[in-house]
Amino acid sequence: MATRERDRGQAAIAVVIVMAALGAIVAWSLVDVGDRLIDRSRAQTAADAVALVSLEGGRPAADRLARRHGAQITTWTRRSGLDGASTVVTVVVVLGDARASARASNEP
Numbered sequence: 001m002a003t004r005e006r007d008r009g010q011a012a013i014a015v016v017i018v019m020a021a022l023g024a025i026v027a028w029s030l031v032d033v034g035d036r037l038i039d040r041s042r043a044q045t046a047a048d049a050v051a052l053v054s055l056e057g058g059r060p061a062a063d064r065l066a067r068r069h070g071a072q073i074t075t076w077t078r079r080s081g082l083d084g085a086s087t088v089v090t091v092v093v094v095l096g097d098a099r100a101s102a103r104a105s106n107e108p
Contacts, residue, residue: 039095039098042070042098043071043093043094043099045069046066046069046070046093046100047100047101047102049069050091050102051089054078054091054104055104055106058078059076059078062089062091071095072093072095073091073092074094075091075092076092077089086106087105087106088103088105088107089105090102091103
């Protein structure tokens with residue numbers, strides 16, 4: 001009977017340890033997912049801004065702005081429209097592990 005009384009409560013300690021470990025794993029996963037979402041959002045913001053600045057400043061302005069955002073341009077294209085007055089710029093940037101693309105135009 002004395003052994004049984006000493007063993008009482010041992011399962012509760014094991015449950016607490018397992019729950020703490022699971023809680024730590026879930027917290028770590030949420031932080032990782034949050035970091036990815038933030039990188040994705042920052043990459044999209046950088047791509048949008050770079051595409052817009054490219055309309056007026058071209059590739060040099062795009063490179064400067066991408067660096068200020070902490071991004072790197074992987075693809076940059078500029079095409080003139082059929083009328084010769086309109087321009088369409090398409091960019092792809094990488095920031096951290098995230099990749100984002102954007103297109104800007106001076107067409108009405």
